[in-house]
Amino acid sequence: MTLTVQQQETLRAAIQDGLPLTARPYATLAQQIQASENDVIGQIQHWLDDGLIKRMGIVVRHHAIGYSANAMVVWNVPDELVDFVAEKMRVFPSVTLCYRRPRRLPDWPYNLFCMIHGRDRHWVLQQIEQLVQHAELQSIPRAVLFSQRQFKQTGGRYARVG
Amino acid sequence: MxxxxxxxxxxxxxxxxxxxxxxxxxxxxxxxxxxxxxxxxxxxxxxQKFITRVGPVFDHHRAGSSTLVALAVPPERLEEIADFINQFDAVNHNYAREHEFNLWFVVTASDQAQLQSVLDTIECATGMPMLNLPMEHAYHIDLGFKLAWQE
Missing domain, CATH: 1.10.10 (Arc Repressor Mutant, subunit A)
Known part of the structure; x- marks a missing residue:
């Protein structure tokens, strides 16, 4: 890695809205941060190998392409079972995310979150039923929070441009 | 399509x-x-806005600090509050959801102090019940998913 810390930060800020759709995107970025194309490619590959970047690819707007039903399903799993339950949940094909988060009692008793996207509500509800069977979650209290409106969907902005 | x-x-x-x-x-x-x-x-x-971008999806926990936040907003004020929340650069993925806690968004900042300052500002300005739900463990992360095409 031959980029300075400053160059790395500028690069991170520059790519948070995506690669420039130019013929040589990494060369375009290299010009912006006054580095070589190879160094930019090396840095991004390093971030990917390192896990700072989870994936490099096309970020789809699910609503726009017809995946308008999006349910966040939240579960109140006994603490000693949460890892076990999550392992069953994460392999279920229609589960796209599975996270543990803190309870906030008394308002919020749920500690395990998963996301299911689908073309319609009925299909998503069917998937949840199948998930309950598959992972034997019949006794686990849950709530299904369908999204109603999307007010904003952008990449995270932890880095400032400039 | x-x-x-x-x-x-x-x-x-x-x-x-x-x-x-x-x-x-x-x-x-x-x-x-x-x-x-x-x-x-x-x-x-x-x-055409079918995609948001071509590029990286960062692990916000590694890239900085982030959390999932929910607000319980009176339905008639949902739009107004959502617009207010959207004004923060630190906010992304702002959704209305069917629940008493009906506005859900992700806040991402370069460090914990900045994150907390955004949360305090939002809580103070709205005066509405707020849940701060940082991720404790990721069992399965966003890697994109298989789309079922239909004509």
């Missing part, structure tokens, strides 16, 4: 975009089309 090349791009490249000097050409070769077709198709998908 989408042509074959558009579908192929979304099926194949939600992850694993080539990290090479000529990514579009590499993709074009794999899909048997021209580099210009790949590039112009991606540009079109972005202009």
């Amino acid at each position: 989408m042509n074959q090349l558009e579908r192929s791009l979304l099926d194949r490249y939600q992850r694993g975009l080539p990290i090479s000097a000529t990514p579009w050409a590499d993709m074009a070769q794999e899909l048997g089309v021209s580099e210009q077709e790949v590039l112009s198709t991606l540009q079109k998908l972005r202009e």
Whole structure:
């Protein structure tokens, strides 16, 4: 890695809205941060190998392409079972995310979150039923929070441009 | 709705975009089309807002600090509050959801102090019940997913 810390930060800020759709995107970025194309490619590959970047690819707007039903399903799993339950949940094909988060009692008793996207509500509800069977979650209290409106969907902005 | 090349791009490249000097050409070769077709198709998908971007999805926990926040907003004020929340650069993925806690958004900042300052500002300005739900463990992360095409 031959980029300075400053160059790395500028690069991170520059790519948070995506690669420039130019013929040589990494060369375009290299010009912006006054580095070589190879160094930019090396840095991004390093971030990917390192896990700072989870994936490099096309970020789809699910609503726009017809995946308008999006349910966040939240579960109140006994603490000693949460890892076990999550392992069953994460392999279920229609589960796209599975996270543990803190309870906030008394308002919020749920500690395990998963996301299911689908073309319609009925299909998503069917998937949840199948998930309950598959992972034997019949006794686990849950709530299904369908999204109603999307007010904003952008990449995270932890880095400032400039 | 989408042509074959558009579908192929979304099926194949939600992850694993080539990290090479000529990514579009590499993709074009794999899909048997021209580099210009790949590039112009991606540009079109972005202009038409079928995709938000082509590029990285950062692990916000590594990249800085982030959390999931929920607010319980009176329904008649939902739009107003959502607009207010959207004004923060630190906010992304702002959704209305069916629950007493009906506005859900992700706040991302460069460090914990900045994150807390955004949360305090929002809580103070809205005066509404707020849940701060940082991720404790990721069992399964966003890697894109298989789309079921239909005519």
